[in-house]
Amino acid sequence: MPAQDRRTTIPPALLLPLAERRRRLDAGELDPAAYRATLLDHIRRTDPLIRAFTDWRPADTADASVPERTSVSYKDTIHVAGRPTRLGIRSGYRDYPADSAEVAARLAARGLACVGKVTTTECALGTTKPSRNPRYPHVSTAGSSCGSAVAVAAGYCDVSVGSDSGGSLRWPAVYCGVTALRVTPHPDLLAGVHAVSPSMESVGLVTRTAADLGWLWRRHALADCFGAAPATAPGQLRYAAAAPPGEPLHPQVRALLDAVHRVLADHGHRGVTAPLDDIWELRAPAAELLAREAHDSYAPVLDAPGVTVGPDTLTAIRRGAATDETRHTALKDGQDRAEKLLTALLTEQLDLLVLPLEAGLPDLAGPPAASTLDGAAPGGGELTLIANYARLPVLAIPLALSEQDSPLGVQVLAAPGADDLLVTVAETLERLAGAITDTMRRTAHS
Numbered sequence: 246m247p248a249q250d251r252r253t254t255i256p257p258a259l260l261l262p263l264a265e266r267r268r269r270l271d272a273g274e275l276d277p278a279a280y281r282a283t284l285l286d287h288i289r290r291t292d293p294l295i296r297a298f299t300d301w302r303p304a305d306t307a308d309a310s311v312p313e314r315t316s317v318s319y320k321d322t323i324h325v326a327g328r329p330t331r332l333g334i335r336s337g338y339r340d341y342p343a344d345s346a347e348v349a350a351r352l353a354a355r356g357l358a359c360v361g362k363v364t365t366t367e368c369a370l371g372t373t374k375p376s377r378n379p380r381y382p383h384v385s386t387a388g389s390s391c392g393s394a395v396a397v398a399a400g401y402c403d404v405s406v407g408s409d410s411g412g413s414l415r416w417p418a419v420y421c422g423v424t425a426l427r428v429t430p431h432p433d434l435l436a437g438v439h440a441v442s443p444s445m446e447s448v449g450l451v452t453r454t455a456a457d458l459g460w461l462w463r464r465h466a467l468a469d470c471f472g473a474a475p476a477t478a479p480g481q482l483r484y485a486a487a488a489p490p491g492e493p494l495h496p497q498v499r500a501l502l503d504a505v506h507r508v509l510a511d512h513g514h515r516g517v518t519a520p521l522d523d524i525w526e527l528r529a530p531a532a533e534l535l536a537r538e539a540h541d542s543y544a545p546v547l548d549a550p551g552v553t554v555g556p557d558t559l560t561a562i563r564r565g566a567a568t569d570e571t572r573h574t575a576l577k578d579g580q581d582r583a584e585k586l587l588t589a590l591l592t593e594q595l596d597l598l599v600l601p602l603e604a605g606l607p608d609l610a611g612p613p614a615a616s617t618l619d620g621a622a623p624g625g626g627e628l629t630l631i632a633n634y635a636r637l638p639v640l641a642i643p644l645a646l647s648e649q650d651s652p653l654g655v656q657v658l659a660a661p662g663a664d665d666l667l668v669t670v671a672e673t674l675e676r677l678a679g680a681i682t683d684t685m686r687r688t689a690h691s
Contacts, residue, residue: 253379259400337551346437363392388413412629415641419654442538455671473664531634540565587635
């Protein structure tokens, strides 16, 4: 059976847009008990196959608050009181926190109900993917926030909270056909999160659609929750849609980027030619800083009695040991300069910087690589690293399908604090997805 035919079948009730589900609940058109029974049966039947949850208790899903309250799951690097944190480690590590992470506490205070913890790769660095893509089984689940993307794509929860230190929230989301927002980094949001790279990491949200993201964002006042500046109606947006010149870019990735540029311009927004040469040079130091901080974060975990990790994880953790303190300080100074550079660009000249998620098509499901931190990619590193190094919020959204039937998406960077704007941009791009696909098709046939 072709992999595309092994997609997880999701009951229609679990795919209702959140605004429509709320309307039906308020109107008495959706039976909460029947919804809970459907969800409970769906998870029991399908999660043994796709393996999104690391901690799931049927009583959480059967609770009367479902679906009245928004349901949320958390990556297994984020503490939730009363639930084990395993860090994706295969054996020998369990932490039972008395207190929830700051992000979990804030969302609970806004009425979100935790329905479980979800998978991460080992130490958020391993190459073995513990979960299977429910929508595109032939496509990898990519980065360390794979469980968050899988749980949302499968219909298990309304939103999942992951983290992103180098693209690890954005890749899984797009690969699974869902939407992700990495929020502006704030140190307090990492309290209770075992971060791979504290200076480059932030938490983020995964939702099924941009419309769901917008509804949740406003319903639960999440701009206030995450310390974002409230945005007025954006009007005409200044944007640049760009990729590193002279570096290989798959033709379909280029076609998507060009189509986004054309469609935004056709709808009244202003494309800007901005000086970006210095931006591309940020990737190599970002990769080095990520490796060093990953070593500092996880090497102590390896010293705990009984902890065993795979060779891929061990390679990734050890890689950063080669960066000494003098170089580490220089990298952090460079990060401060990168933040100033990008912040100035994204306030004085642009509102948005639209980049490919990556140079090639999404990875297909298959054997794991030797390491996630295997040095700079051709041209200087992954395109996702730019937002992390400059401490920016960033949106990732799927907008088309590739020739291999895998989702193609873009990432959209904005100034620190402009999370509210990115939510609105996500909704706009989702509404324009049909026009973007049509533009790609016309270009291919011209």
